[in-house]
Amino acid sequence: DTAVSQTPKYLVTQMGNDKSIKCEQNLGHDTMYWYKQDSKKFLKIMFSYNNKELIINETVPNRFSPKSPDKAHLNLHINSLELGDSAVYFCASSQGVSGGYNQPQHFGDGTRLSIL
Amino acid sequence: AQKVTQAQTEISVVEKEDVTLDCVYETRDTTYYLFWYKQPPSGELVFLIRRNSFDEQNEISGRYSWNFQKSTSSFNFTITASQVVDSAVYFCASGGGADGLTFGKGTHLIIQP
Numbered sequence: 001d002t003a004v005s006q007t008p009k010y011l012v013t014q015m016g017n018d019k020s021i022k023c024e025q026n027l028g029h030d031t032m033y034w035y036k037q038d039s040k041k042f043l044k045i046m047f048s049y050n051n052k053e054l055i056i057n058e059t060v061p062n063r064f065s066p067k068s069p070d071k072a073h074l075n076l077h078i079n080s081l082e083l084g085d086s087a088v089y090f091c092a093s094s095q096g097v098s099g100g101y102n103q104p105q106h107f108g109d110g111t112r113l114s115i116l
Numbered sequence: 117a118q119k120v121t122q123a124q125t126e127i128s129v130v131e132k133e134d135v136t137l138d139c140v141y142e143t144r145d146t147t148y149y150l151f152w153y154k155q156p157p158s159g160e161l162v163f164l165i166r167r168n169s170f171d172e173q174n175e176i177s178g179r180y181s182w183n184f185q186k187s188t189s190s191f192n193f194t195i196t197a198s199q200v201v202d203s204a205v206y207f208c209a210s211g212g213g214a215d216g217l218t219f220g221k222g223t224h225l226i227i228q229p
Contacts, residue, residue: 033216035217041221041222041224042222043207043217043222044219045216048215048216050214055214055215056214056216088159090161092161094213103212104151104163104166105151105163105212105216106163107153107163109159109160110159110161112159
């Protein structure tokens with residue numbers, strides 16, 4: 001049983017294209033996130049959603065648009081892809097945000113995006 | 117704002133040696149949470165431990181142990197009798213909740229047979 005699943009696992013595309021990454025969690029969590037891991041392995045939060053509402057947008061270019069149709073899904077759409085977008089993108093989810101208990105985040109396996 | 121520093125970029129030890137990974141954090145919050153994650157060569161992120169600021173007790177889980185010291189703002193991770201399968205990048209992180217996690221830059225641990 002996969003807790004947080006992302007598709008696709010690999011994405012190779014040309015500069016200027018538009019692409020989407022899908023994320024689903026079956027843990028019943030109320031908060032979902034997107035993180036970017038660059039070539040030096042540095043992990044940085046991009047977005048967080050709580051019960052389908054955007055909470056955090058960490059100075060991400062507006063070419064990146066997250067969409068949460070329900071609290072189990074948080075998809076990431078990227079317009080006009082640039083070379084610098086090449087990275088591994090991780091989706092994550094957690095529970096207990098509203099109570100402030102900062103429960104552990106469970107991560108998907110990542111999507112490796114390569115821009116040619 | 118939170119900040120996490122992992123000063124050790126890479127550590128290489130021979131199997132069965134003990135190894136400690138350092139983590140220093142900065143926060144203005146009185147209540148905060150600290151985490152460790154493991155990223156093996158296969159790339160996934162595996163949760164290891166969560167610690168809140170009210171609980172300074174050290175924790176042991178098998179060969180893994182964690183030393184949380186508020187006085188030095190440190191949350192260090194020790195692997196006893198290291199094994200090749202412990203080879204991975206280990207991340208210390210703080211925060212969580214709606215703000216997400218603030219990660220350190222990671223320590224690449226290499227266990228040589």
